[in-house]
Amino acid sequence: MNIIDEIPSSKTLEINALASKLKSEGKDVINLTAGEPDFPTPDVIKQKAHEALDINFTRYTDSKGIVQLRETISKIMLQKGLNFSKDEIIVTNGGKQALFNAVLSIVDKDEEVILISPYWVSYPPMAMLAGANIKVLNTTFEEGFVPNIEKLKALISDKTKAIIINSPNNPTGVIYPEEILKRITEITNENKIFVLADDVYDSLVYDGKYTSIANFVDPEYLIYINAFSKSHAMTGWRVGYIATKNKKIYKRIAKIQAHTTSSVNSIAQYAASFALEADTSYMFEEFKKRRDFTIEMAQKIGLEFVKPNGAFYLFFKSPVENDEEFCKKLLEEKLVALVPGSAFMSPGFVRMSFANSLEAINEAFNRIKEFLG
Numbered sequence: 001m002n003i004i005d006e007i008p009s010s011k012t013l014e015i016n017a018l019a020s021k022l023k024s025e026g027k028d029v030i031n032l033t034a035g036e037p038d039f040p041t042p043d044v045i046k047q048k049a050h051e052a053l054d055i056n057f058t059r060y061t062d063s064k065g066i067v068q069l070r071e072t073i074s075k076i077m078l079q080k081g082l083n084f085s086k087d088e089i090i091v092t093n094g095g096k097q098a099l100f101n102a103v104l105s106i107v108d109k110d111e112e113v114i115l116i117s118p119y120w121v122s123y124p125p126m127a128m129l130a131g132a133n134i135k136v137l138n139t140t141f142e143e144g145f146v147p148n149i150e151k152l153k154a155l156i157s158d159k160t161k162a163i164i165i166n167s168p169n170n171p172t173g174v175i176y177p178e179e180i181l182k183r184i185t186e187i188t189n190e191n192k193i194f195v196l197a198d199d200v201y202d203s204l205v206y207d208g209k210y211t212s213i214a215n216f217v218d219p220e221y222l223i224y225i226n227a228f229s230k231s232h233a234m235t236g237w238r239v240g241y242i243a244t245k246n247k248k249i250y251k252r253i254a255k256i257q258a259h260t261t262s263s264v265n266s267i268a269q270y271a272a273s274f275a276l277e278a279d280t281s282y283m284f285e286e287f288k289k290r291r292d293f294t295i296e297m298a299q300k301i302g303l304e305f306v307k308p309n310g311a312f313y314l315f316f317k318s319p320v321e322n323d324e325e326f327c328k329k330l331l332e333e334k335l336v337a338l339v340p341g342s343a344f345m346s347p348g349f350v351r352m353s354f355a356n357s358l359e360a361i362n363e364a365f366n367r368i369k370e371f372l373g
Helices: 011-024 043-054 067-079 094-106 123-129 149-155 178-191 247-259 266-272 281-300 323-334 358-372
Strands: 089-092 112-117 133-138 160-166 194-198 222-227 240-243 313-317 349-353
Touching: 011 323, 043 266, 067 089, 067 240, 067 266, 089 094, 089 247, 094 123, 094 160, 094 194, 094 222, 094 240, 094 247, 112 123, 123 133, 133 149, 149 178, 160 178, 178 194, 281 313, 281 358, 323 349, 323 358
Parallel strands: 112 133, 112 160, 160 194, 194 222
Antiparallel strands: 089 240, 222 240, 313 349
């Protein structure tokens, strides 16, 4: 059997397909499945895309990314306290390719990758395609979806090669406490385990102090991943990046990039290199407002959840035992699209995105309340 046949289909796409079908039939569907900002890309970035066309910046670029963009990324990272030069950064086709290139560059067949559940749906397929075995560190609602260090220690073996850390987390919106991150890195540093820091939601932190695990990892074992998708509403532009000081791994990632997609779209790269000129504070403020409203409405109808301190998701206990059945019936009967927690290896939960207008969120809660009776 081909390895592709073993990869499960996306439950998120299944729900979206049903929502799209109902919408095409003229139904008033409220889709709260989206993992992307609903704002347009900032004007300065769009203007620079036009400029790229005007100056005919439309040819192949260095597969690692144009120097101007890598220098911009280096400055963005330095603002976060992370010091990477342009020659330690590779621009990728979105954060997803950055993650896949990273996994493929460090994992040999039958070595182990640790995933912390709930986790993003694409992590397991990436590990599977690299030939890795997956070990899951399950977190619980009672633990606030924060990793248990003793559970982590029990998973470590001589075949453990990497762990993916996603904080703020998709789907829970949970931010792992600094003390937990430090304890995780004590284990990874001691056992020479690579840490893939998926920080794609780090621009959306609403409460308290945020620290990336990248601040504590041995630089030789750190692979940092981010993108312009969530921070600059550029999901469709497909501009992500990966940073590492490990020269061997850097060369591997560059080689994978050169032999798969080559460079990222030249126009998108040129435009993204002006991201520092874009004011995105209005997006953050609106997301925070929506987060607070979502929490208020969820509490009013009695949903159980862990408060999301980051990202743009509410992850709540499914009101009925079967989360997939709940999401399907809610969509069919009340035209509200949500994602079952089973998609994130958390059956019994449901993910709601608040990357939508306050009006849409309010109406969605009214319909959920009616559905629950």
